[in-house]
Each structure stands twice: as C-alpha cells, then as structure tokens.
Amino acid sequence: MSTKVVKEESMVKQKEMIADHFKKLARAKEEGKKVVYTFVPGNLTELLLAFDCLTVHPEINALQSGMRKKSGEYIAEAERAGHSEDVCTYVKCDIGMLMKGNIGPTGEQLPEPDLLLLSYTGCYTFMKWFELLRERYDCPTVMLQVPYQGDGEITPKMVEYVSRQLREVLVPKLEEITGKQLDEARLQELLASSARSEENLVHVLESAKNRPSPIDAYFGGVYYIGPLFTAFRGTPAAEEYYRMAAEEVDQRVALGLGPVTPEGQLENERFRLVTEGPPNWTHFREFWKMFYDAGAVVVASTYTKVGGTYDRGFRHDPSRPFETLAEYCLGCYTNLNLPDRVNMIADYVRDYHADGFLINSVKSCNSFSAGQLVILRHVEEKCGKPGAFIESDLVDPRYFSPSNIKNRLESYFQMLAQRKGQKVTA
Amino acid sequence: MTLTDIIERCQALYDDLDFGYVDEWKARNPEGKAVGYLPTYVPRELIWAAGCLPVGIVGGGDQLEIVKGDACFQSYICHLPRSVVELGLSGRLDALDGMLFPATCDVIRNLSGIWKLYFPDKYVKYFDVPHNYDSRIGGEFYEDHLHEILAELEQLGGRKVSDDELRAAIRLYNENRRLAGEVYELRAKEPWRVPATDCYLLVRAGLILSPDEHCAMLREYLELVKLEDRPLRDNARVLVVGAFCEQPPLDLVRALEFAGCYVVEDDFLLINRWLGDTVDATGEPIHALSEAYLKTPAETSSRYVDDDGRKGRYLVDLVRKSGAEGVVFAAPSFCDPALLDRPMLQAALDAAGIGHTAFKYSENTGQLQPIREQAGTFADTIKLWGTA
Numbered sequence: 001m002s003t004k005v006v007k008e009e010s011m012v013k014q015k016e017m018i019a020d021h022f023k024k025l026a027r028a029k030e031e032g033k034k035v036v037y038t039f040v041p042g043n044l045t046e047l048l049l050a051f052d053c054l055t056v057h058p059e060i061n062a063l064q065s066g067m068r069k070k071s072g073e074y075i076a077e078a079e080r081a082g083h084s085e086d087v088c089t090y091v092k093c094d095i096g097m098l099m100k101g102n103i104g105p106t107g108e109q110l111p112e113p114d115l116l117l118l119s120y121t122g123c124y125t126f127m128k129w130f131e132l133l134r135e136r137y138d139c140p141t142v143m144l145q146v147p148y149q150g151d152g153e154i155t156p157k158m159v160e161y162v163s164r165q166l167r168e169v170l171v172p173k174l175e176e177i178t179g180k181q182l183d184e185a186r187l188q189e190l191l192a193s194s195a196r197s198e199e200n201l202v203h204v205l206e207s208a209k210n211r212p213s214p215i216d217a218y219f220g221g222v223y224y225i226g227p228l229f230t231a232f233r234g235t236p237a238a239e240e241y242y243r244m245a246a247e248e249v250d251q252r253v254a255l256g257l258g259p260v261t262p263e264g265q266l267e268n269e270r271f272r273l274v275t276e277g278p279p280n281w282t283h284f285r286e287f288w289k290m291f292y293d294a295g296a297v298v299v300a301s302t303y304t305k306v307g308g309t310y311d312r313g314f315r316h317d318p319s320r321p322f323e324t325l326a327e328y329c330l331g332c333y334t335n336l337n338l339p340d341r342v343n344m345i346a347d348y349v350r351d352y353h354a355d356g357f358l359i360n361s362v363k364s365c366n367s368f369s370a371g372q373l374v375i376l377r378h379v380e381e382k383c384g385k386p387g388a389f390i391e392s393d394l395v396d397p398r399y400f401s402p403s404n405i406k407n408r409l410e411s412y413f414q415m416l417a418q419r420k421g422q423k424v425t426a
Numbered sequence: 427m428t429l430t431d432i433i434e435r436c437q438a439l440y441d442d443l444d445f446g447y448v449d450e451w452k453a454r455n456p457e458g459k460a461v462g463y464l465p466t467y468v469p470r471e472l473i474w475a476a477g478c479l480p481v482g483i484v485g486g487g488d489q490l491e492i493v494k495g496d497a498c499f500q501s502y503i504c505h506l507p508r509s510v511v512e513l514g515l516s517g518r519l520d521a522l523d524g525m526l527f528p529a530t531c532d533v534i535r536n537l538s539g540i541w542k543l544y545f546p547d548k549y550v551k552y553f554d555v556p557h558n559y560d561s562r563i564g565g566e567f568y569e570d571h572l573h574e575i576l577a578e579l580e581q582l583g584g585r586k587v588s589d590d591e592l593r594a595a596i597r598l599y600n601e602n603r604r605l606a607g608e609v610y611e612l613r614a615k616e617p618w619r620v621p622a623t624d625c626y627l628l629v630r631a632g633l634i635l636s637p638d639e640h641c642a643m644l645r646e647y648l649e650l651v652k653l654e655d656r657p658l659r660d661n662a663r664v665l666v667v668g669a670f671c672e673q674p675p676l677d678l679v680r681a682l683e684f685a686g687c688y689v690v691e692d693d694f695l696l697i698n699r700w701l702g703d704t705v706d707a708t709g710e711p712i713h714a715l716s717e718a719y720l721k722t723p724a725e726t727s728s729r730y731v732d733d734d735g736r737k738g739r740y741l742v743d744l745v746r747k748s749g750a751e752g753v754v755f756a757a758p759s760f761c762d763p764a765l766l767d768r769p770m771l772q773a774a775l776d777a778a779g780i781g782h783t784a785f786k787y788s789e790n791t792g793q794l795q796p797i798r799e800q801a802g803t804f805a806d807t808i809k810l811w812g813t814a
C-alpha cells in the first residue's frame with residue numbers, strides 16, 4: 001500500500017458539485033426555487049430539472065449524517081418521539097435530523113419541500129417515510145407507484161402505468177407548483193445528457209474487469225455513482241465529472257494501477273470480491289480498511305445499481321421521454337425479484353473474475369435483506385464460489401460491531417487464500 | 427351442531443398444520459386445485475371461480491418447530507416468513523398448486539422470490555395492488571393485472587372462466603364477508619356473547635374452508651350464538667390494530683380478554699371483511715373487483731392514504747363505530763408496516779382524545795404475562811377514568 005494520499009481530479013470536482021448544490025438549496029427560498037424531496041431509486045432528476053426544481057434526497061441526508069457521526073443522536077431523538085427501534089434507521093435518522101432543525105451536511109438548514117415526490121420504487125418503507133414527513137410539512141405529496149418486477153420482467157403494461165402517472169399526475173402537479181409548462185425539448189436534452197454520463201459510468205464500473213482492478217466498485221463505487229444517482233443526472237457538470245472519471249480510470253488501467261483508497265494506492269490485489277447490500281456509513285472508512293488492509297478489492301457490487309442498472313444496458317432514451325423514465329424506475333436494483341438478484345450476483349462473480357462474494361446484511365432494510373441468506377446459498381450453488389455473510393446497519397452505530405465483522409472477514413479471506421493457494425497471513 | 431361443536435371444528439382446523447382439509451377438499455373435487463395466499467388481501471373470487479380452493483397461509487403459529495426457516499432469515503426479520511418457509515420446506519404445503527404473495531411489505535414481496543427459487547415447479551405470483559386510485563390510471567393497471575392472474579389461474583385450473591362464474595364467486599364472497607361482518611357487529615354490540623377467541627377462530631376458519639362451507643358455518647353460528655346466554659363482565663372495550671399479517675398466538679387473544687378487555691374490533695384477518703359486500707355482482711366482474719378495491723375507504727398499513735391529513739381518520743371512525751374505549755397497538759416484532767404506521771395512528775388518536783397502549787409480539791410468543799399485565803392496566807385505566 002502506498003501511503004501517499006491520492007485525490008483524483010474527479011473527486012475534487014464532485015465535492016465542488018455537491019457543495020454548490022447545497023448552496024443552491026440554502027438560497028432556494030430567497031431565489032424562488034421550488035424544492036422537491038424524493039428518493040434515489042426511481043428518481044426523476046431530468047424531469048425535475050426541466051422545471052428548474054432543486055432536489056433533496058432524504059436517504060442522502062441520512063447517510064451523510066451517518067458519515068458525520070450524527071446519526072446515532074438523530075435516531076435516538078426519533079425513538080424518543082415514539083418511533084420503534086425495529087424499523088429502518090434511515091427514516092429515523094431523517095426524522096431525528098428534522099426534529100433537530102434539519103441542518104444539512106454543510107451546516108446550513110435545508111429548505112422545506114414544495115413537493116414530496118414519493119417515487120415508490122423497490123422499497124415499501126418509502127411510502128411510510130413520506131407519509132410521516134408530510135405530517136410535518138405543508139405541501140402536496142405525489143405518489144408514483146412503480147410496480148415490482150415480481151416475474152422478473154418489465155412488461156409494457158408496467159411501463160404504461162408508470163408513464164401515465166408521470167404524464168397525468170406528476171407533470172400537472174409540477175406545472176401547478178412551478179407555474180411553468182413542461183418544455184419537452186428541454187427534457188429530451190437533459191435525457192440525452194444523462195445517457196452520455198451513463199455511458200461513462202458503465203465504462204468506469206466495467207473497468208474493474210481488469211487485473212488489477214483500477215477501482216473499488218463498492219467503497220469507491222459509492223463515489224462514482226454519486227452524481228448520477230442524485231441531483232446531477234442530465235447536467236453538464238455530471239457529464240464533465242464522468243468524462244474525467246473515465247479518463248482517470250483509463251490511465252490507471254494503462255499504468256496497471258489498483259484502486260485509490262483513503263490511505264493511498266492499493267498495490268497488491270489479493271482478492272477480488274463481489275458485494276451485495278449497502279455499506280455501513282457510520283464506520284465507512286474502518287469498514288473499507290478491513291478490506292484494503294487484506295488486499296481485497298470489490299470488483300462489482302449490487303449497491304451501485306440501486307439508482308439504476310446501467311451496466312445491464314439501460315440508457316435514458318430522449319426519443320421516448322416518459323417511457324424511458326418509467327423503464328428507468330422499473331429497472332432499479334431493489335425492484336428486481338430474488339431470482340434475478342441471484343443471477344446478477346452470480347454473473348458478476350463470473351464476469352469480473354471474482355474469488356467470492358460477500359453479503360453485508362443491514363438490519364434496517366427489509367427490501368435488501370429479507371431473503372439474503374437464500375441468495376447466499378443460491379449464488380454459491382450457481383457460481384461455485386464461496387460467499388460470506390456479515391451483519392451491520394446503515395446508520396445506526398449500535399449495530400456495527402468492528403471486532404465481529406473483522407473476525408468474520410479475516411477468516412473468510414484466509415479461506416479464500418487457501419483456495420487460491422496463497423500464503424496465509426494473519 | 428352446537429356452538430361448542432362449531433368452535434371445536436374451527437380449533438381443529440386452526441391446529442392442523444398439515445392442512446388436511448385441503449386434501450379432503452381435493453378428494454371431493456378431483457379436478458380442483460388449491461392456491462395459497464399470504465396476508466393481507468388477494469381477490470379470492472378469481473381463485474374460486476377458476477375452480478381452485480383459496481387457502482390463507484398466515485404463518486405457523488406457536489406450535490410449529492422451526493428448523494429450516496430460521497436458516498433463511500436474519501434475527502431482525504419478523505417471524506412469519508420463517509414459519510411459512512418451514513411449512514413449505516417440510517412438505518406441509520405440498521397440496522397447494524400455487525401461491526400468491528400480495529404487496530403487503532418487502533418481506534412478503536421477497537418471499538415470492540424465495541418461493542420461485544425453492545418451488546420452481548409451482549405457480550408463484552406476486553400480487554400487486556394499485557396506490558393510484560383513479561379508475562383510469564391505477565384502475566386500468568389493476569384490471570390488467572387481475573386479467574393476467576385470471577389467465578394464469580385458468581391455465582392452472584385447466585379451464586376457461588366465464589363472467590357468470592366470476593359473478594357467482596363475487597356474490598359468494600360478498601355474502602361471506604357480510605356474514606363475517608355480522609359476527610363482528612354482533613361482537614361490537616354484545617361482546618360478552620362472542621368471545622374474542624371464538625370470533626378469531628370463526629373467521630380464521632374462513633382462510634381454509636371453501637366459501638360456501640364457511641358461509642354455512644357463519645350462519646349457523648349467528649343463529650346459535652343469539653340463543654346463548656353468557657355473563658356480562660365489567661370489561662373495557664378495545665380495538666386491536668397492527669396484527670394484520672403475522673398472527674398473535676391464540677393465547678394472546680385470550681389473555682387480552684382475561685386481562686379485562688373486550689375486543690370489539692380488530693384487524694387480525696382483514697381479508698375476511700376487506701371490501702365488505704360492496705363488490706358489484708352484476709357488471710363486468712374484473713372491473714367490479716377493481717372498483718371495489720379503489721373506492722374502499724378501508725385503510726391498512728400497506729395501502730397508501732392519498733388524501734393529506736386523512737391518515738388515521740379511518741381508525742378513529744372505526745373506534746367510534748365499534749364503540750371502543752381505547753386502542754391496543756399489537757404489532758409483530760420487526761414488522762415495518764405496522765410499526766412505521768403506529769406513530770401516525772397514535773397522533774390521530776391523541777388528537778381525537780382516544781387512549782392507547784402498545785406492545786409487540788411474535789406468532790410464537792410464549793411470555794404472555796407482561797402483555798396481560800399491560801392490557802390489564804390499560805383496561806383498569808379505561809374503567810376508572812372512562813378513557814385511557
């Protein structure tokens with residue numbers, strides 16, 4: 001491991017984009033901008049940008065609170081107010097943050113929403129989350145129901161249902177709130193821009209097929225998906241970011257370099273892994289360190305598909321704006337059925353030449369977690385590679401036990417080393 | 427038949443984790459198939475009209491030893507899916523030719539995928555419901571979905587279903603739900619007459635019995651129960667909410683009564699009353715089923731409430747209608763739908779000045795003493811102060 005701290009240009013660029021977005025949010029009310037709260041899976045950024053709306057993603061608030069070590073306090077606040085200890089901690093973290101003044105990651109207060117856009121994609125909790133939030137805000141809520149892919153396919157009827165809701169429910173509501181008419185040509189431009197960024201995102205993610213992999217597709221992957229999964233899809237800034245990221249990755253491949261970690265360049269790729277499930281945010285760096293210290297690189301992850309399964313070929317298609325947005329929502333990872341998730345993980349293990357796969361099962365998330373033990377066995381059977389199973393949470397620090405996780409990972413890595421005929425190091 | 431005979435029959439059906447009735451029914455109906463479904467709602471009319479017996483699977487209760495099911499779910503997932511998997515993997519559901527998994531929550535949703543993986547030769551369907559209540563949008567989607575399921579059931583049952591057969595099934599289930607509703611109304615009016623466990627077992631029997639047989643049973647019960655004199659106790663009248671999926675053990679229902687509560691309304695087995703007798707049995711049947719679903723004012727956690735400010739009002743109305751003096755929130759541990767809804771419902775009750783208490787259970791909860799004490803205190807508070 002080289003200990004030189006490496007900060008790639010694209011990372012700096014992304015930081016600027018995020019800072020700029022939060023500045024805009026802080027000024028939204030005085031500048032008369034409309035603010036829409038919505039979720040990452042099935043987000044409709046291009047459509048909202050076509051109306052010049054600014055977006056707030058409550059899951060991002062929660063994960064940032066987790067990274068800033070604030071989530072424990074927010075969750076406790078929500079539980080004191082009567083929210084059960086059993087339910088998703090993203091919701092409680094967000095509600096706790098709201099109760100404490102809704103201060104965002106830049107230290108400024110987040111503006112209240114003008115619309116709660118309940119993109120009901122791949123997670124039941126979303127529905128309750130916005131039912132809970134709307135009790136606290138004086139603004140309309142739009143439910144956008146995205147049918148689940150129960151039979152593992154997107155049918156024309158599903159696309160029609162979602163696109164009709166977009167056309168006949170959401171667009172009129174956005175027109176009413178913003179006082180603007182939808183400019184379909186502008187929407188198409190935004191969608192075309194998205195497709196260009198998506199192309200580069202896929203290029204970045206697929207670069208992990210190289211040996212060594214130039215990226216970590218889980219811990220590093222969450223940075224790569226950031227702009228496209230949130231407020232920036234369809235923007236020139238996102239396009240520039242993804243161009244830069246793709247170039248950087250190409251350079252790394254040409255030089256045979258491994259991924260950049262918080263402690264510098266990973267120089268000895270010992271294990272290649274696929275991961276399923278979200279990461280833990282409260283101990284993000286500590287968690288990552290357990291991997292790179294052992295020379296383990298994540299070459300593909302399902303988490304980086306929650307906001308779109310672009311690597312399976314989907315691109316926003318400007319020629320069919322509403323249908324393409326519908327297909328996008330329908331295709332997000334948590335909207336896939338279990339057999340399809342099994343296939344996807346097994347395909348990743350094969351296509352990315354992984355030594356095994358790891359499931360991080362988070363207590364919060366029934367959408368991800370219910371059935372993961374069955375996924376584990378079926379993927380093992382399908383790809384013949386060993387899986388490991390660890391448990392933690394997204395933003396509740398009480399459920400991250402570093403020693404348990406470290407022990408589990410160490411024995412897993414030892415087992416992989418033995419299978420690969422590597423010398424076992426403690 | 428006496429009342430005791432009826433309840434004993436229901437108890438036997440409840441206790442039979444091998445679902446022997448399904449085999450009996452199939453023996454009597456050699457062409458018939460059986461289709462299981464999970465809580466909370468599926469249109470049983472389609473299943474029945476297709477010549478199949480609808481069988482409600484609501485978990486394994488407190489008598490089922492879980493061996494394989496625990497290996498499928500982490501400790502922080504509710505108990506129901508593990509007992510359902512146990513029932514499946516132990517062969518107890520072999521008589522079922524298919525299963526419907528409704529859009530109740532992400533656990534049941536994912537269970538549909540588990541079923542596809544474990545039982546690739548069976549008919550397995552995720553059953554979606556609309557959250558857009560506009561007939562032209564959500565309704566159209568839902569009608570398409572119902573047509574799709576009907577076509578699949580026709581294939582399973584090996585024959586086409588006519589509109590008349592569908593209308594007959596609608597009439598039968600309307601009647602079935604009306605009768606179940608009558609039992610509930612009687613209990614709300616004279617709770618000493620219909621003990622909570624009897625009421626529970628009676629409607630629970632409707633999850634497995636054929637609808638005609640269940641209707642006959644309900645009618646007979648209603649006739650006999652009116653003749654029975656039972657002592658009136660000084661109990662508090664409560665409404666139980668949150669138990670719409672994983673079921674509390676029967677002893678827990680009994681414990682509430684022993685603790686001094688008359689359960690006058692509950693959401694234990696919603697399917698037996700959901701939509702009431704409101705489905706139009708004269709027009710286009712699929713459209714009628716869809717419209718009834720879209721227009722019902724009934725709320726439960728897995729149904730989006732689209733009118734801001736209305737959340738919880740249905741519960742408040744139900745409290746008033748049933749004459750309940752307080753609400754018991756009984757939710758399965760780790761049940762996101764029930765537990766995420768609870769603070770909103772509690773706020774609505776607070777605003778209406780209705781008292782409440784809350785606890786969690788699982789279908790195999792053995793420790794009932796704390797719940798009994800809590801329910802007892804709640805009942806005492808109501809009796810002393812008129813409100814909790």
Ligand code: SF4
Nearest residue numbers: 088090123125365366
């Ligand atoms: S349940 Fe899972 S997908 Fe849903 S909000 Fe919570 S963490 Fe996100």
Ligand code: SF4
Nearest residue numbers: 504531533671672761
């Ligand atoms: S008990 Fe609750 S969480 Fe569990 S399956 Fe039923 S509705 Fe879902």
